Amino acid sequence: MRHGEPALAGRLLGSTDCDVLPAGVRACRSAAAGLAFSRVIASDLRRSADCAAAIAADKDVALRLDSRWRELDFGRWDGRSPEDVDATALRGFWDDPDGASPPGGERWSTLLARVAQALEEVEDASLIVTHAGAMRAALVAACGFDRRQSWAFDLPYACVLSLRLWRGEAPTAQILALRP
Known part of the structure; x- marks a missing residue:
């Protein structure tokens, strides 16, 4: 699940730790209401952790924070509006996030490696509350x-993005659902 709408929506929010709007928490709680899971794992950034804490309390399940589920760190661009970032540099990043990573920021391959490692440790029937970049890395x-x-x-x-994972020598996954 992607976290609810943050207070600083529309900005490049990587490692910037901002609050989630109350409506964002409500939206996540509503989306989780019909799901079956036995634990919640979340990024330790407040916009994910606060949504996850509310969901875990609603379902009376354990919550574990895991920094590997954080969003890509945008370095010196973090927390800024895309309009306040050099357009050519930003376009270069979107075209090649490994070769043109944000100044002082994280490479796409680093995000992918940490999310892949976290994904290997996910137990069945887990709900992960994270960020769009980490969700995309999980799909990859x-x-x-x-x-x-x-x-x-x-x-x-x-x-909510639901995946069925098969582990082993040739791990793979199936997308079961994507619900806005």
């Missing part, structure tokens, strides 16, 4: 999509 790691293909998915705030 689990389903074998390339980075560009992962951008074909619209991942609005409080959306």
